[in-house]
Amino acid sequence: MTINSTIQNDGAERGTNVEDQVLIQSKYLGKGxxxxxxxxxxxxxxxxxxxxKKLLQYIGEDPERDGLVRTPDRYAEALLFFTKGYSEDIHEVVNDAIFEVDHQNLVLVKNIEIFSMCEHHMVPFMGKIHIGYIPNNRVLGLSKLARITEIFARRLQVQERLTQQVANAINQVLQPKGVAVVVECVHMCMVMRGIQMTTTCSRIGLLQDDQETREEFYTLLNVRQ
Structure with missing residues (x-):
């Protein structure tokens, strides 16, 4: 199957707004x-x-010294921000940003920055996510891909699950002909041991089943930087 590929940008024509909103089920969020x-x-x-404050005491620090007096409050505030995805609603994020189009070419959005926290060590991992999908006469506003990604990234995560959740969410929201998500991240818990980069991928529909379409996605991803 040959599908002409385009890398969509903010100036692309998107068509009319879809009035009926897609019911976004919670199954793509993961078990539990x-x-x-x-x-x-x-x-x-x-x-x-x-x-x-107790943790500082347990590691042998004095939480009352000048440099640490406000650290517990800062840490708590930061951790709540880093995990704000737990309380965000994808219905509100997607809102009415699904558009009807006469367009079935591959849409690829690359190099979306992501920041998350390893659930095993509660230290950061960060990198890029690349999202491609083949529309089924509907596209999603470009900024919404980054926002959907952030909802899942702003949680305690493992990279494999994050990759799958983003792919499943886009598939559920748009019901496209295919979805592919590639995540490339550096994990601080691994960098300290000399491991530099981890890459994960999730594919659904044509981007999993059709070899030519899949190769086209990876060609665009790797060549057109």
């Missing part, structure tokens, strides 16, 4: 997860700051 988790950040921040 919900689409939205209610949390009280004010209460959480206070409790987390107290816990962080």
């Amino acid at each position: 997860e919900r689409n939205e988790i209610q949390r009280n950040d004010a209460e959480s921040q206070k409790a987390m700051a107290e816990a962080a």
Whole structure:
């Protein structure tokens, strides 16, 4: 199967807004997860700051010294921001940004920056995500791909699951003919041991089943930098 490929940009014609909104089910969130988790950040921040103060004591530091007096509060505030994806609603993120188009060419958005936290060590990993999909007469606003990615990245994660969740979410939202997601990240817990980069990939539909389409995606991804 031959599909003409285009790398979409903000100036691309997108057509008319789709009135009927796609029901976004929670199954792509992963086992045991919900689409939205209610949390009280004010209460959480206070409790987390107290816990962080104890951690400083346990590692042999003095949480009352000048450089650390406000560290527990800063740490708690930062951790809540780093994990804000748990309480964000994909329905609100996607909103009405699905557009009908007479377009079935490969859409590829590359080099979206991602920042997440390893669930095993609670230290950062960061890198790039590349998202390609073959529209089924509908496209998603470009900024929404980055926002969907951020919802899943701003959680405690493993890279493999993050990759799969983003692919599943786009597939569920758009119901395209195919989706491919490639994630390239540097994990701080691994860099300290000399491992530099981890790459993961998830493919659905034509981008999994059709070799020519799959090769076209990887050619665009690797050549057109």
